[in-house]
Amino acid sequence: MLGGASVNADASTLVYGSNDYTxxxxxxxxxxxxxxxIFNGLTAHDGDNQVVPGLAKSWEFDEDTCTYTFHLEEGVKWHDGEDFTANDVKFTIEAIMDPDNGSENAPNYEDVEEIDVIDDYTISFKLDAPNVAFLDYMTMAVLPEHLLEGEDMQESDFFRHPIGTGPYKLTEWDEGQAIILDKNEDYFKGEPNIDEVIFKIVTDDNAKALQMDSGELDLALLTPKDAQNFTDKEGYTCYDMKTSDYRGILFNFNNDYWTENKDIIPAICYGIDREAIVQAVLLGEGMPAYGPLQRNIYNDENVEHYDYNPEKAKEILESVGCTIGDDGFYYRNGEKLGFVISVGAGDQVRVDIAQAAAQQLKEIGIDVTVEVPAQVDWGGQMAYLIGWGSPFDADDHTYKVFGTDKGANYSGYSNALVDQYLTEARQSDDPEVRKEAYAKFQEELAKDPAYAFICYIDANYVAKSSIQGIDEETIMGHHGVGIFWNITEWTIEE
Known part of the structure; x- marks a missing residue:
């Protein structure tokens, strides 16, 4: 028994060590x-993170009117047996765009001027400005209008009992224990091979490794230190997968501290030994970070990397009027220079990165401490050990993260030039124009840092060797997300 559900001995079951879901x-x-x-979008991403058909079997783009028209798969059923239609698509995107709903994803669709349901299986989106990443954003999961119309899009009980069109149906949710999914035998892209997938809730990294070792789990994303213990262990396969997932220190510009001390941020950037953190915390499974696009074709390697330079960091501090005290820390206007980095609970790698950076900054005279609050205070905290990154179009995780007042801009960062360059880049499909715009964006972000970038982390998945079909070449996204992109093709060998 797992989470109150009995497992059919003849059925193939995959148990995945998952973080918790509310x-x-x-x-x-x-x-x-x-x-x-559970869900599908109109489009999907393949193993190379390129856009391919999903619920839409084809589409075309009219440049003159800036309109995308999608032709949808017919005969697709929701998990409750109702028909999927274009009205579901319109409902979903309009719900995301509605400012009253407070969606993190709203900036992806802010260019949408009009949505027209032409018939049950044809829908068009007219944009008021070009958005070259629009097809990437149409991978957004489509939700059923017939179950959500009139519901609160933040609080509805639907989100505890979701119904989708995807390859697996949620059949049971034992809170804090397990989420149980059974295969959708009528899946429109073909019946999955694995009968049942169980997301077993294991929030502690050490417990996840122990349960992987004991055989309770079949697949898990482990810390680098835990994953290395499985390298030579019989019956297990380690997948050390590259990601676009970076870590850095987010400065909360809504906090008065940074209004008064923004000029010390370059010193903080120079005071972090990124390579030492990659080796000590990630065991070499990653790389130093200097910007948000290092896994992207539009990355500019020529921007300031802020390579470790403690002497330069001290020079900057002294140039802005800080003086060293007898205790080895810098002071400004009688106040000790320092701040607190908050880290979300349950991510030991982030905690270790934050503590390593804090120790390095103490060594140059900035009193930095780390705390792991039960609840993150986005408005009040001083700094946060942030993680972002996208393996898709460069617009993803830049425009909405660094653009003024955008949905995922949790730092309160605002820079008019950054806004301008990101807008120019998303509105052009000319690679040279985009390259120049993103180069200017990265240069400006280096001059006026929103974050102190620290490292990119690899995704260290460990699986029982009986699981076949995992694509280890795919670049993973934030939190290592992406490994399940081809779950329908996986098999479990006896």
Whole structure:
């Protein structure tokens, strides 16, 4: 028994070590590994992170009117047996765009001027400005209008009992224990091979490794230190997968501290030994970070990397009027220079990165401490050990993260030039224009840092060797999300 559900001995079951979920709401929340099993978008991403058909079998773009027209698959059923139609698509995107719903994903669709349901299986989106990443954003999970119309898109009980069109149906949710999914035998892209997928809730990294070792789990994303213990262990396969997932220190510009001390941020950037953190915390499974696009074709390697330079950091501090005290820390206007980095609970790697950076900054005279609050205070905290990154179009996780007042801009960062360059880049389909715009964006972000970028982390998945079909070449996204992109093709060998 697991989470109150009995497992058919003849059925193939995959048990995945998952973080906890309070809801499954892909329209409002940006991340969720489970979404791709339950839902579909109009488009999807393949193993090379390129756009391919999903619920839309084809589409065309009219440049003159800036209109995308999608032709939808017919005969697709929701998990409750109702028909999927274009009205569901219109409902979903309009719900995301509605400012009253507070969706993190709203900036992706802010260019949408009009949505027209032409018939049950044809829908068009007229944009008021070009958005070259629009097809990427149409991977958004489509939700059923017949179950959500009139519901609160943040609080509806639907998000505890989600119904999708995807390859797996949610059949049971034992809170804090397990989410149980059974295969959708009528899946429009073909019946999955694995009968049942169980997201077993294991929030502690050490417990996850122990349960992987004991055989309770079949697949898990482990810390680098835990994953290395499985390298030579019989019956297990380690997948050390590249990601676009970076870590850095987010400065909360809504906090008065940074209004008064923004000029010390370059010193903080120079005071972090990124390579040492990659080696000590990630065991070399990652790389130093200097910007948000290092896994993207539009990355500019020529921007300031802020390579570790403690002497330069001290020079900057002294140039802005800070003086060293007898205790080895810098002071400004009689106040000790320092701040607190908050880290979300349950992510030991982030805690270790934050503590390593804090120790390095103490060594140059900035009194930095780390705390792990039960609840993150986005408005009041001083700094946060942030993680972002997208393996898709460069617009993803830049425009909405660094653009003024955008949905995922949790730092309160605002820079008019950054806004200008990101807008120019998203509105052009000319690679040279985009390259120049993103180069200017990265240069400006280096001059006026929103974050102190620290490292990119690899995704260290460990699986029982009986699981076949995992694509280890795919670049993973934030939180290592993406491994399930081809779950329907996986098999479990006896």
């Amino acid at each position: 809801r499954i709401n892909p329209a409002m929340d940006e991340h969720g590994e489970i979404n791709i099993l």
